[in-house]
Amino acid sequence: MQSIWTESSQRLNFKSLKGDVKTDVLIIGGGMAGILIAYFLEQAGVDYMLVEGKTIGDGITKNTTAKITSQHGLIYDKLIHDNGVEKAKQYLDANQLALKRYKEICENIDCDFEEKSAYTYSLSDRIKIEREIKAVYRLGLVAEFIEDLPLPFKTCGAIEFKNQAQFHPLKFINAIAKNLNIYENTFIKELGENAVITNAGKIIPQKIIVATHFPVINKHGMFFLKMYQHRSYVIALEDAQNIHGMYVDEAQEGMSFRNYKNLLFIGGGDHRTGEEGGNWKELRGFARKYYPNAIERYAWATQDCMTLDGIPYIGEYATNTPNLYVATGFNKWGMTSSMISAIILSDMIIGRDNPFEELFSPNRSMLKPQLLLNGVAAVVNLLKPKTKRCPHLGCALTWNKVEQTWDCPCHGSRFEKNGDLIDNPATGSLKK
Template structure:
């Protein structure tokens, strides 16, 4: 199904790489993060090349709800308690700088950029909201607790943060990609030291940025243990109310709301990839009950990489690969996190220090409850008797009858009903 962004944009096309090349910096992955990395390196006059396995912006980026905000659910009270106030400040400042950078760039780009307030609401726990408001204010950003929301159900209130934004991500991407050194339809299968290997060509680079949503190399970084993938669904309704802001439930399986032009975008129906959940039916049932005169114009789904502690992994791919860098684990906040990652990684490959990098380092402690849950899921699926296996690490594939795909519950790779690869970390088709 096509997202509203895909129907309102015209992405420029780039050639396929046909011969071996050398470059200073290679960027693998043409989503928002990879293209922003290329844009910043282009601005600095650094020799780089970006390669994308299919078309730029046609992976996860086209399916975002495109909220640009530093308020990522109820994160700051937890960050202060678990990581300390200094790292919580770094996380907040980096994301506020990301919002500001988008605002600056969008002054000269027609991408339906709108300044909006961001709201995180709770259906059950006002105390959580009160604690988050206090935490955000302590960290230096103005937040307030509000009681009335233009949503068709009762809440315990919401934390409101002003001066955030929303936009059309593909219109933005289309503009900043113009003139960049990009090769499309160039799928990287492996990385060996300083060489990236596609089907017919090799690219040698002094430094390599892996911005492929889920990292593609297993032998470094342990990302197959540090992350899982999570699906969520969106419907866009005509003849539905204006909510004048961006709204998300603090619960992972809650609903989100924002407008785009004359449409109301409702997100939800979430579940771990390879598991079952509410999907579009949950959203359609909600819309039928609460907006009976609304007409569904678009429906799509997206997939997010979830880290162990709610913070993305941005920095060196592993301690053993000082020439490789990674950006992943954006935890449903891909637009803002893409900008943060691009600013950090473009500094790092140029040898510049970046004050935020320590809060995002991929080498922080893995001792978190989610690590155990990821391990249990992997072991149980590896032991499941079936011939339908994911080529990534051999986990049992599960049939997704709603989307008619074969999905991997371990790490989130997805394949169509004939086994053709849809979503990574797998690098090859599956035998189904």
């Protein structure tokens, strides 16, 4: 199933790499983060190249709901509690800066950019919403409590962030990528100490940025323990409702909503990759109940990397890799996180100080309960006596009967029924 973004945009075409090349900066991955990093490096006059194993925007980016917002659920009260006011404010400031940069770039391009309010609602806990509003006020942003929402069910209220935005992600990528130094259908086979080996030649870079959604290098960074992947689903309904904003449930298993033109997007059905969840069945049941006359026009699914503390990993890949960088762990908020990645990493490449570098550092302390849970899940699935195993680290795969794929419950790699690779961190298909 294809998203509306894929159906309603024309794809750019870039050449494949042929032969050996040298570059100052190699960006691996042509999703939103990689493209934005390339865009900023191009503006700064840095010698770079971006390689994408398939085509740009063809990974997770094409399946986003494309909300550009600083409101990431009820995160700020938690950030203050866990990290203190100063770091919570840095997180807010970074996302507000990302929103501002999108607005500036989108002024001159056609990508269906619209300013909208963003709302996080609760079905059962008004106090959570009130606590979040107080937290946001402490950080210097005005947010309002909204009693009644234009949703077809009763809530306990919501927190509103005004002047947020939504857009068409592939139209945006196509507009900014036209003149960038991009190579498509150039698959990375091996990252050596001095060279990167592709399916069509060798690249000798001075610095490497890994923007592949889930990092593909295992011997550094321990990302396979510091993250897990989560799937969620979307349906787009015609003749449903104009809700005049972007909405998300504060509960992880809840639903999200936004409009695009004459369509209403309903997102939800979430579950950890490799496990079972509500998927499209849950969303379609909701649509039948609340929008019985609506027509489903599109349905798609996406996958998100979830970090241990709710903050992305952006910066040096590991403490011992000074010329290797990463952008990952966007926790379902890939649009602002991609822009933050581009801001931080382009500054690091140029040698310019960035006030957010420490907050997002992949090498910050990760002694969190989820670290143990991720480790236990990996061990359990490694020991399962199954024949279908993930080539990433050997975990037993589970059959996803809804999407007809083989999914890894350890780290989220996914494969077609015939074994072809869909999602990383695996870098190759299943053995036939």
